[in-house]
Structures are given as C-alpha cells and as structure tokens.
Amino acid sequence: MSDGLSHERAPAATPAGLLPVTDLDDSPLSAEEIAYGQASKASATIEAYRTDWQEFCDWCAREHHAPAPAPPAAVSGYLTALARAGAKVSTMSRRMAAIRFFHALQDLPDPTSPARVTTVWEGIRRVHGAPPDQAPPLMPPQLFDLVAATATTRDFRTRPSEPDLAGARDRALLLVGFFSALRCSELCALTVDNVLPHERGRTLVIPSSKTNQRGEQTELVVLPYASHPDACPVRALDAWLQLSGITEGPLLRRVSTGNRPAPTGLHRASVNRRITELAAAAGHAEQGYSPHSLRAGFVTWAHLRGASDREIAAQTRHRSLASVGGYVRVQTAWSSNAATNMGL
Template sequence: MHPHLPSTRNLTAPPVSDPGRVVEELAAGEPLSAEEAAYVAAARAQNTMRGYASDWREFTAWCAQHDRAPLPAAASTVTAYLSDLAAAGAKVGTMSRRLSALKFVHAGRGLPDPTSNARVMTVWEGIRRTHAAPPDQARPLMPPELFDILEACPVTKTWKTKGRPPEPDLAGARDRALLLVGFVGALRRSELAGLRVRDVGAHANGLVLTLPRSKTNQTGDRPELVVLPRASRTDRCPVTALEAWLTLAGITDPDAPLFQGVTKGNRASGRPLHPESINDLVQAATARAGIDPAGYSAHSLRAGFVTYSHLRGASDRAIAHQTRHRSLSTVGTYVRVHTAWVDNAATVLGL
C-alpha cells in the first residue's frame, strides 16, 4: 500500500473560486465579495460554470448583433435566439445548456426566468421534436484493446542529453494508472480530474475512492464510494498501477491532485489534468497502440466497463452499483449495440 494513502478522509473542503470568473461576476450585477464569489462558483460543477460563462458571452454577443437586451431577456429574444441556433445546426444539447445559462444568470440577478415563459417553452418543445437526434456515444474501451493500450504505455524515459541516465517514464505510469482506474472505477472524466490523494482509502481487497461530488451528487451531501479490487495480474491491476504512479511521481500531499500533468523534465507538475486533456490522453494512448482513436474519449473507459461487465455476465444492478447509475435503463444504453449481435438470427442467414 502506498504509505501516503489515508484509510480515512476529511470530508470538509474550502469553497472553489473562479470558474468562468464566476460567470462574469454574475452577469455584471453588484460586485461579489470574495466569499460570495467562492460560493457562487461552488453552486455548480466547475465545468458547468465555465460552460455557463461561455454560453452567456455567446448570448450577449448575439443580442448586441441583433439590437436586443440580454438582461432581462424578453421571451421574444430567447425564441429568436433559439430559432437562429436551430437554423445554424446547433445540437439540442448545446441549446439546452444555453437555456440553463440564461436561467442561472437571471436567477442570480433576481430576475424572472425567461426560459419558463410559455412562448419559450412551446418553441423549445418544437425545436426538440424537430431537431433532436440520438446522442453521440463513445466507443467502449475494454479488453483486449485496453490491454494492448496498457502495454503500449512507455515504461522508460531516455534523454538526448549526454550523461543523463534513463528514468521511469512518469507520463507512461500516470497513463496506465488513469486508464485502469478509469475503467475499473467506471469514472467520468470530471471525476478523474477532480480526485485528490485524500480521496483514496485502503481496504483489505484493494482501494476505495470517495467521490465528494459527481454528476449525480453535485452538492456533495452524500459522497459516493467506488471500489478498486486488486487484480490477479499486476500489469492489469488498478491498485498496483496507482501506487506505482504515486511513488514514482513522489506525490505525498493529501490535497494534491491524484492525476497530474507531467513536465518535459519528467516531473509531476502539481496541477490537475483538465477533463478535456483526459480525452486527449485516452486518444493518444489508443493511437500509440496502433488503434484508430476515432470515437474514443475519456467516457470510453466508463462505457467499456459497463459493456465488458455485461458481456462477462454481470447483472445491470451489479453494474449500476459501481457506475452509480440511478436508472438501470441507462445501463442498457451502453450495451445495446453489442448485445444486439448476440443470438440474433440475422447473423446466421448465410448470405
């Protein structure tokens, strides 16, 4: 067991400050105190707040271009904006987030929510019925491809500088740990990016991750547990890989990010990986193994866990225990493509 991994953890943490400059200081209302800004920033996940800030900038730019007031936004302004987005081919999911940003900013300023107006709701319902499409699903990343990707992670770092001896490749060790923890833990990219050393606890059967916040627990009032059992083979074991990464990187601070960037000098940067960079990491690791990275992303690890567990005979309820899905029907969306081929008469037509 890594000597610096605690068996218990402190559930208290200071409020997070800044995402999206606290949504442009809550749409340029009265200045926020440092404490207010920190708590406003903590009202949603950091990525959500950054998205709201970006969406608000997009909306205000559109309003300036069309000589309309963004705040308070009239129902006719919102419906015209949605119509323009739909005509430009924006995805329904993108438009839904834009509406959430408008609602958030108006609520923060104590103004009526324009998105709940009957005119807006009717136009929005029509857009969804007209333009909705099945969501893009990440390709599941699972054995045997996962094993090939793990084997392709670099082990030794060599240098062009004369006299500097080879060293263990930190980025390779981190990638192996992240891939195995992400797969076995069925973690989302935001969860991987947000983990701290203090969130990892020892257990007789392996490790336990305590997720203070997640997509289904954004307030942090009921931390979720994820287990990482020891594997029979050390080269496929998330516990071994995680302990190796922490030891090689010299990460000991309980508050340190669990998965960090690696400098060109082969040192842990101390800074957490951004969720988007985890997508890049998964794609780069996939390509390194000679596998076409198209369709793979950080979510492929979670999708791979669900699909592979199902193919190995696990029940939907057992899978949901690890993925923390509240609805078993959601689990089925991950495995539908693969199970569609199982025991299907179309595969034995002999054409």
C-alpha cells in the same frame, strides 16, 4: 445597436460571466458569501455557462435585442438560429440553462418560460431531436492495446535514463479509469486522501459527483486487484505514486518535460488528449475514444461478462437502472435476444 438599446443591455454586458458576484441587490456580498456563491455550481459548469452567455450576448448585439432582461422574441429567435446552423439539441438546452442562470443571478424573470419560447423549443426538439452521442466503449482487448502503447523509459542527454513518469501515469489513468468507471471530472478530482487501503485492493472515496453535487452522502467505488499484473489498476496506481513520490494532493497530475510531477492535477482536456494520442499509437485512432469511453467500456464489458444492471450500478453509482441499460451498445444487442432463437 442604438444608444438606447446599449443602455438597456448594460446590466448584462459585463465581461462574460458576472462571477465572482459582488452585488446582487444593492447590498455588497461578503467574501464568504462570494465563495459560497461560486461553490453553488461546479466550476466546469460555470465556465460553460460563461461561454454560452457571451455567445447569446453577442447574438443579441447583432440582432438588436437586449440580452437581459431578454424578451421572448430574443430567446426564440436565438434558438431558431442555432437550429438553422445545425446545433445539437443538447447544446441548445445548455444555452437555455445559461440564459436562465444569468437572469436568475440578476433576480430577473426566467426568459425561457414564456409560451412563445416553450412552443418553439418543443418544435425544435421534435424536428431536430436525436439520440445523444455516445462515446465508443474502450474495453479489452483495445484497452490493453492502449496500455501497451504507454511509454516506459525516458532518455536524457545530461542524465541517465529514468522510468517515464507520464507513461506510468497514463497506465494508472487508463486502468483506474476503466475499473472504477468514474466520470472524467471525478477521476481528475481524486486526491491521495481519497484512496483507502483494502485487503482486496483499494476503496475510492468520491466526496461529490454529478448526481451528488452537494456531497450529502459519501460515495464509495471499489478498485480491485486484477489477476494479471499488467491489467491491474491497483498495481498501476501504486507504481505511479511510488515513481512520482506523490504523497498528498491531486492523484493524477501533469508531468513536466523534465520528467517530474507537476503540483496541479489533470483536467478533462488533457485526459482527452492523452487517450486520443494513445489510441493513435495503438492503431485505434479511427475509434474516436474519449474520456467517457472508459466508463462506457466498463459498463459494456461488465454486461458482456454477465453482470446484472444492479451490480453494474453499484460501481457506476447510476441511480436509474435504465441509465445503465443505455450504455449497452451494439456489441450486446445480439446476445440473449429472442429474435435470434425463433426456430425459423
């Protein structure tokens, strides 16, 4: 890259992220302003944007483009390179969002809006567009196979055997995750204070969510008692809390090698790892279950049990009933279908 171009891209060349922001318009931000700025988007979104922005900067460096302000040729060329490499449309869409975000952060014009970029982007979507990947639904009986694969006892060389805390947590994770139909981020963010008692089970308070990021309205999710103790999310959750001694803070936590609960909660990567390991232990490794499989499993299972889309949405908090219908997989395509009752 030439010296002139290096100088041109200097505003965007700070380490991937530009957050926390200290100066946007030659006027230093206060600590409170920085805190509110960081809270403007979910931390997971910001981290994803950091990574995406750095990749764009790296590509611009190789191709001798300025990343900020990025010319239309840089953005359209970057999208074309991604499409050539086989990137998914959803991935490219997120990369564009990151580029927009970091330009807005510096009060620069949106480089994804010029006609050259929008035309190329529309062509990429038409040529490479595909239905979004859907997590395979994890539901009975496979769900209970994973529950049965959790550990129950922990053996030690220097002290008596103890109930396996990680196993107790995993049972709560699986059953609460399924019955509550929470998104993985919501499940990981639960605290003890979010769990309220109810005569029919528990009520989960969700302060903010993907569709309620500012927490403008409190969302409630029910966690009912199940008739079979081994399939009951409430009993599994109570057992985990009793064994771990957790009375405040994060609800679902990591467990140390010494069989003690950590002060920090789980994150998506650890949830994904546990589900993958339990699926392998239960003989279902080939299914490719992920954290989202619990939510998908709830929707699919509820539909198979005769629940209406509106009833399902009351638990999943989908604002669109069409979104609920999108979860109904191949398992339900043959039920209540006119093509199977043609009398021919």
